[in-house]
Amino acid sequence: MMPRGVRALRWARTWRPAVSVDMLALLAAAFFSLACNLAFWRSYAEAAGGIGSSVTMTVSLFLAIFGVNVLLMSVLLGRRTAKVVLTGLLFVTAFAVYYMHVYGVYLDPDMVRNVIHTDSKESRELLTPGLVPWLLGYAVLPSVLLWRLRLRPKPWRKGLLHRGALAMGGLVLTVAALAVGFQPIAALMRNHRDLRHLITPGNYIVSVARVVQDVVKESPTRRLVGADARSRPRGARKPRLLVIVVGETVRAQNWGLNGYARNTTPQLARRGVINFSDVSACGSSTEVSLPCMFSDIGRANYDRDTIRRSDSLLHVLDRAGIATAWLDNQAGCKGVCAGLPFTSLADAKDPQLCNAERCLDQILVDRLPATLRTGVDQVIVLHQLGNHGPRYFARYPSRFRAFTPTCDTGQLGDCTRQQIVNSYDNAILYTDHVLATLVDRLERDLTRDSAMIYVSDHGESLGEGNIYLHGMPYPIAPPTQLRVPMTVWLSPGLARSRGLDVQCLRARASKAVSHDNLFSSVLGLLDIQTAARDTSLDLFGRCSAPQGRPSGA
Incomplete structure (x- = not known):
């Protein structure tokens, strides 16, 4: 048988x-x-x-x-x-x-x-x-x-x-x-x-x-924004350099400068930065937030199609004679820098900072000098890998493993929530180091009046309500995905030449702001004259002297 x-x-x-x-x-x-x-x-x-x-x-x-x-x-x-x-x-x-x-x-x-x-x-x-x-x-x-x-x-x-x-x-x-x-x-x-x-x-x-x-x-034609943009004549003053650092997946509640129980930003705290503690993101994903924060439309009148086929902040700056460049350690500029200088560092070869998979964000700061131009005003965007999940443990070198035990796998279900948070906070600690290093380099450059604006594109869920990562639909996205950190550093020379009252800015930094403020604030900081600039959204406008003259002049 x-x-x-x-x-x-x-x-x-x-x-x-x-x-x-x-x-x-x-x-x-x-x-x-x-x-x-x-x-x-x-x-x-x-x-x-x-x-x-x-x-x-x-x-x-x-x-x-x-x-x-x-x-x-x-x-x-x-x-x-x-x-x-x-x-x-x-x-x-x-x-x-x-x-x-x-x-x-x-x-x-x-x-x-x-x-x-x-x-x-x-x-x-x-x-x-x-x-x-x-x-x-x-x-x-x-x-x-x-x-x-x-x-x-x-x-x-x-x-x-x-x-x-x-x-x-x-x-x-x-x-x-x-x-x-x-x-x-x-x-x-x-x-x-x-x-x-x-x-x-x-x-x-x-x-x-x-x-x-x-x-x-989708229309192939772009909506012209800031056709009248021009930079106010500045005479013999030093050229200006603004570095906009776009953070990735860093949420406000784990940002040390916002009062988090852990000091995840110890180096920035010693650099005299201005920290905006109540900032809302335009979206819960890079695909939404990145084009939105660089647009003149923003979240208040959000229309994806219009934003996608419109000039961005960088195009307006370029039109005004400000040289722009985008250095990327992520997945591109999502159309924000279309037609403008763009360099991807995701596949850079650096034995100290890169492996076969990714480069650490320090690569952005190290490659910045090669992008600088002599004698011209510049805006350079550094797009970080930041806290991109789920492999938070891979976003920082071992010496920044301060909070333990960590989640050393992309399989978040194999880790406790505390392990996940520890790895995530270590990644913020490394971002703090990268930003502090950038500030130090800008401060040492006496040939330029410099500034840095750091703002994250969106936040992250770390298991609250059994939700992880990001990208939930905006109407139901939790605050962890929509609240982000934003920090500004100004060199004394830029603050003086622009007539900015730094103490005034510090006093106003606790007020609620959003990604919608970025477009007009950058134009205001660089004193770009255009009808596209909304003075009510310019974070620097209320703390600057008329016509850009030094305070008290």
Whole structure:
């Protein structure tokens, strides 16, 4: 008699059931609805006060999700392409489910843009061992089963008719389910609109479609900003140098100068900097915040498309005769420096500061002198790697491992929250050192009147509310992702030539400000005359003498 194991193996080899494309669509819709919406149901339970708080609403939502998935599958799956398309959906969904469930990610259009523009180094850091079981369970095993199936052929007219009927059935089921639970569902979605970005796979399919639509309709022409920009004549005074340091993923509450229990900024505290302690970010991701903070539109009138096709602060400065340059240790300037000098240091070769994966941020300060020009006014942007997660431990050299024990892996689920915070704070401690080193170099350069503005692009969640990293939709993003540090250093020569009252600035530094202030404040600091400058947003304007004359003159 044949051994049982051999019989099972032979059966597995010969198991090839035949199903119609319609049945495959139903099976796929059931799988996605039942197995791939853990993050949605978790957030739904928190918002609704429990899964069982309203049986009618819960059942209605599930049936509506199933109906939507039936509709999607009936549209996407054709007999000749069904297996290939569905395999792709399974693998993308496996990634989506993992990052939504483990890190609290919402797959809205902004997050999809982040994913699309993520470079290979960032991608590798997010591919942690914890992803493997999710890929096996949600993609590999279902795909193996899928490719064992045989799809029954149908005459094309009959197949088209059946799929049309299936799509109509999914639509009717969705409408009927929503109608039954309309009042509680409407109230839930009105108060928690971003829950829809957790319904998988519809969330990323719709978001990708919206991103593609935006790209297609994007205008190739740029909106001219500051056409009248000019720099006020300064006579024989020294050339000015402003270094804008764009921090990455540093949140305000862990910034030592803001009163954090740990002194994560000891070196800056000794440099006489002006610290703005109540600063709001324009977005919760680099993809949103970076273009926004350098625009004249800002968060108050936020319009992504308009910002993307408009001149940035750097273009206005360039038009006014200020030489600009962008040094990057991150993933680019997101259009802010389009057409202007740009240097990426992400792949620089420096045995002291770089490894095969990344360079430490000190590389930005070390390469700054090569960007300086003699006898001209300059604005140079240093775009840091900063505290980019989840590998916080890799953002600083070992001598800055002051807070222990640390989380020495990108798999944050393997660490305690305190270990994660310790690594994150060590990375801030290193940023403090980099900024202090920059200030010292600017202070030693007696040939220029210099200044530094440091501001982070957005904050970070470190496990509060079971949320990690950043990029949540702005309306529901927690303060940890939207509150950022901002620190200014001014050389005595620049403060004097611009007529700035430093004590006045210190006194006003506790007032609420935001990324919206950066555009006009830089123009004000450099005394650039243009109608694009909003004096109400100029942080230096209320503390400077009229016409840029020294205070008391």
